[in-house]
Amino acid sequence: MSDNRIIRVGISVGDLNGVGIELILKTFEDKRVYDLCTPVVYASDKVMSFYKKQLKFNYPINFIADAQGIEEGRLNVIKVWDEVVELQPGIPTQVSGQKAFESLAAATEAINKEEIDVLLTAPISKDNIQSEEFSFPGHTEYLESKIDGESLMILMSKDIKVGLVTGHIPVSQVSEALNKELICKKIDIMYQSLMQDFGVSKPRIAVLGLNPHCGDHGVIGKEDDELIRPILEEYQEKGQLVYGPYAADGFFGNQSYQKFDGVISMYHDQGLVGFKAISFGEGVNFTAGLAKVRVSPDHGTAFDVAGKGMANTSSFQEALYKGISIIKKRKEYEKLTANSLKTKK
Incomplete structure (x- = not known):
């Protein structure tokens, strides 16, 4: 994490037919949040535009190809895939699970490359995300396989x-x-x-x-x-x-x-x-023990309310704030322990 930039929070969108993207759009409609962090979403311009139109959000989004284009003060979306995806809010599909994995994989790679500082994962469906690339019970086990440390x-x-x-x-x-x-x-x-x-x-x-x-x-x-x-x-x-x-x-x-x-x-x-x-x-799921900070809301995909504008952002927002707080505490701890006095011989 660079001391010269606002904390970057990378966000995987979760199941495309769940509430993940709605939570993101609602949370970053509040301009005050940009004083605390720079959000970077891993998805596609077409998917984000679909939900933006359906849920009637009109603020601009910065669609970019890679981390070089990230701008502070804006909702950044890095395009992970280009193809058109059929979206069916509220209905889990094989495609919505596959794209959830592609978003997660891209965000995980980004945090390992230090392009982002915190990973915030929107909810996945543990069923339809399963594939040869993702054969894990959930986020925690997958991230432990990709990030240094034991979770x-x-x-x-x-x-x-x-x-x-x-x-x-x-x-x-x-x-x-x-x-x-x-x-x-x-x-x-x-x-x-x-x-x-x-x-x-x-x-x-x-x-x-x-x-x-x-x-x-x-x-x-x-x-x-x-x-x-x-x-x-x-x-x-x-x-x-x-x-x-x-x-x-x-x-x-x-x-x-x-x-x-x-x-x-x-x-x-x-x-x-x-x-x-x-x-x-109001709870937050935090993966302790890893070299990188990962947080998530404490609820699932909420397919029953997906696409209806009814999703409650409380847990997602609390996860965002906790992730920012934890990365700050961790940097403070590293500075304190790095300068510990050594015992003279």
Whole structure:
């Protein structure tokens, strides 16, 4: 990221028949946003013009061939494909999924080349995006394969940050997927991210147990006592504020999450049911642990309202602002740690 330019936020459009482009057009209609960032969308002039006309937006768009043409103060669209694409708002198609992948691939390449500083991904359909080029459960796994680092999916809002040890896998496979190496890796990523991406000097992390009531001393499962608890004791012996395991229902129900900077959940719905009950519509999906900053809204393609001008921009806009905040925090952290005093011999 160059210190001489406004932060560039690269945006993949998601499924062409979902709400992604509508969210983009609505968000960047507000000219005040351009004081914070320069948006760069990866799509085509024809697709953007279709939605611009259908949704009755009349502000100008800067259609360009590559990053050389990016202008501050404008919505920039880099043309990833030239062909005419049949659009059917609200209906997922093979073509809308393929173009979602092409947009994502172009934006990912751009952030690796440092043409953009933050990657903001609009929602994809995990079904129709599948191909020989994209055989992943979701954005997170694809980006981990393309960007340096090891990922942790964090869903966050102003009230809570929840990271997942296991992500998009069937519940039947969760227990056998858990091991000490994986749990420690995810805790370590959360710990580091809280410091470098959010400015928390001494993170407090809560870890949820796997079984109901954390196993009730082995009556409902042994993983909590035999696997998770000893790991947390090791962290505490090192002076790190990592506590648990906590039974998820009571933890969310009595608002214990308010005492911690981050929460580690053993599996997807264990953490995200609680999170979305607290923050639905305002949450942000952040991929921690990677060398580049990626954020996304916490909702899906919303095919039921696509093309109708009804899409709620709250989560998309919050993702935009969080991405800008995180890249700034990360640069501050890099400067502070780069100048650490060395111990004299």
